[in-house]
Amino acid sequence: MDFQPDLSLEAFREQVRGFLRAKLPAGLAGRLRIGTRSPREELAPWQRILNENGWGAPYWPEAHGGTGWNVLQRLVFDEECTAAGTPTQDTGAQKLLGPVLNAFATPEQKAEHLPHIFNGTRFxxxxxxxxxxxxxxxxxxxxxxxxxxxxxxxxxxxxxxxxxxxxxxxxxxxxxxxxxxxxxxxxxxxxxxxxxxxxxxxxxxxxxxxxxxxxxxxxxxxxxxxxxxxxxGWKITKFLLNNEHATAADLPMLRKYMRQIRMLAQQRDGEGRALIACPQFAQQVARFEADLSAIAMLVQRVAALEQAQDHSAAAHALGSILKVRGTELQQRMSSFIVESLGDFGPVAFAPPEADAGDALPMEDIARGLANEMFFRRASTIYGGTSEVQRGIIARALFQL
Ligand SMILES: Cc1cc2nc3c(=O)[nH]c(=O)nc-3n(C[C@H](O)[C@H](O)[C@H](O)COP(=O)(O)OP(=O)(O)OC[C@H]3O[C@@H](n4cnc5c(N)ncnc54)[C@H](O)[C@@H]3O)c2cc1C
CATH class of the missing domain: 2.40.110.10 (Butyryl-CoA Dehydrogenase, subunit A, domain 2)
Structure with missing residues (x-):
């Protein structure tokens, strides 16, 4: 596989950024507090905007009314949406159910459900x-x-x-x-x-x-x-669970954590020194940069295998490695962010109903970060636990 930057992919990234600059309403940006799904009143209008642009199903082939983007383009789309703070889509419908309907549903079932997925009118x-x-x-x-x-x-x-x-x-x-x-x-x-x-x-x-x-x-x-x-049901479930290994690590979210860590690095400690001047902090940041690069390369590798439609046991095991490594890094980075907040840690745990009127010092940096850290404790469970993933790796790669 080739690690050189793909120029056509960079042009695609610019296209997505241009769309987000033009079409993402300010009132919908940056509202998702933790990495789960946006509420209906944010998700539905955003889904409509995507659909009006022909991007209502970014993960589906053109034959099914999707964008026909390849797996690397889909990753770029997710990454840019996360960076811009868009509402989420209904990922269960988009990434799990939709491909099942396209592959196994009757024409009547498709006519009943697919338009609602495109338009964000059925959750x-x-x-x-x-x-x-x-x-x-x-x-x-x-x-x-x-x-x-x-x-x-x-x-x-x-x-x-x-x-x-x-x-x-x-x-x-x-x-x-x-x-x-x-x-x-x-x-x-x-x-x-x-x-x-x-x-x-x-x-x-x-x-x-x-x-x-x-x-x-x-x-x-x-x-x-x-x-x-x-x-x-079991045949369909295996098909459903086999989709999109390259997204298992949630690379866009890891990149977001890295941006937050870089931002924190400029904050001052109690003695007025920037956090990055602390050797332990700097060393940890360097380690995260290296871990993140390793995950990004593994994502490229898994994406290349998906692109080549490689469904071998070894390819499956690489997806599991990515899930284990990526989710463990999510947990380490999100914990580090909250620890680095020091005395501001309690501010980082925002009660769900708190509004901007409750703003405290560091509020815009810290708000919701502890909630996100606690949410990520579950990342090594959902989508298949780390122990189960390690079992897959052991069997596929080492015949244990
Ligand atoms: C935030 C979150 C969201 C979720 N959303 C959904 C959802 O929308 N819909 C849905 O259906 N489910 C959902 N789940 C459930 C999720 O799929 C399960 O929690 C997961 O599959 C693990 O199953 P379990 O909780 O029954 O644990 P168990 O399977 O009982 O596992 C318990 C422990 O035993 C270990 N273990 C189990 N089997 C093995 C094995 N073969 N080898 C080694 N160790 C093993 C596990 O790793 C774990 O540590 C969600 C879970 C979470 C945490």
């Missing part, structure tokens, strides 16, 4: 994990029993991000208990307004509400809402 959440079925997802027990032209769903999901704000959920259910566990799973789309669904909040250490428990009590779901055949 999704992901109902996979259950108590006792996270890493071992195939053991899931939420049951769907056929009754005429509907399934009756009973069971519980957990860690359902944004379920309390979602319109629909894509759900894994067990439709057959007699066969091998993977073969008895089906993939359903469920309207969250269906009677029998209860969402209970899980409040997390980052001070925000994004996680939930989701209960299904005799929920009737039309059979027409099943994606693929009955029992195809």
């Amino acid at each position: 999704w959440c992901q109902g996979f994990s259950e108590p006792g079925s996270g890493s071992d997802l195939a053991s899931l027990r939420t049951q769907a029993v056929r009754d005429g032209d509907a399934y009756v769903v009973n069971g519980q999901k957990i860690w359902t991000s944004h379920a309390h704000r979602a319109d629909w959920i894509f759900l894994l259910v067990r439709t057959d208990t007699e066969v091998k566990k993977q073969a008895g799973i089906s993939f359903l789309l469920v309207d969250m307004k269906t009677p029998g669904i209860t969402v209970r909040p899980i409040h997390t250490i980052d001070g925000c509400h994004h996680l939930n428990e989701t209960f299904f009590d005799n929920v009737r779901v039309p059979v027409a809402n099943r994606i693929g055949a009955e029992g195809d």
Whole structure:
């Protein structure tokens, strides 16, 4: 692979920057406090702006109405959006469900759901994990029993991000208990307004509400809402989880942390010295710069393999290495930022409802940084835990 700067990619970066300068409304910029999803009132107008520019589905091929960008262009787009502080898109719909619909849905299902994804008018959440079925997802027990032209769903999901704000959920259910566990799973789309669904909040250490428990009590779901055949759920899930290894490290966020660290380096300590004058601080900054460069190179490598459609076990293992290394670096950098704030650390933990009227010294630098640090404790769990990733690496690269 070639590490020289790709000039066409730099031209593309300029195009994205130009678009963001022209089209990102000031009122929507810089509002995302932690690295999760923007609220509807910010996400929906931004999605409309993207769609009007033909960028409503930046991660999909042109044949499916997407931009047709390659994986490196998609990374540049994400990086520039993070740097400009845009609202997020509905990443569950864009990166997980959308490709599944494009590959497996019927024309009727596509006509029903795809326009809403492009226009940001229907929000999704992901109902996979259950108590006792996270890493071992195939053991899931939420049951769907056929009754005429509907399934009756009973069971519980957990860690359902944004379920309390979602319109629909894509759900894994067990439709057959007699066969091998993977073969008895089906993939359903469920309207969250269906009677029998209860969402209970899980409040997390980052001070925000994004996680939930989701209960299904005799929920009737039309059979027409099943994606693929009955029992195809595991095949579809493997397809869904295989997408976009190159984004696992969240390089745009790491680069944002580096910018914040550089900004902090110019701040003065109690004796009026810039933090960068402290040898321990400077050494740590240098180490982060080196770690970040290593991650950026690994991202390029994984992206090149994705571009070449290399689905080998070794390519998969590289994606896992990136996930482990990238998320560990997220945790180290975000912790370092909060530690470097010293006495201003408490300011960095902003209560969710605090408005600008509460501004304190260092507020614009520190605000939300501790929330982000606490949120990132979860990064080595979501998207596949570090232990599970290490298992994949051990098997694929070392035949252990
Ligand atoms: C912030 C956040 C958001 C999430 N959002 C969603 C969502 O929107 N929808 C959804 O469905 N799920 C979501 N999840 C759930 C997530 O996918 C699971 O937490 C994850 O898969 C781990 O499953 P678990 O929590 O059941 O832990 P377990 O699988 O029970 O793991 C417990 C411990 O055992 C270790 N372990 C398990 N298996 C192995 C193994 N084979 N080898 C070595 N060690 C092992 C794990 O690494 C971990 O340390 C989210 C989680 C978090 C933290």
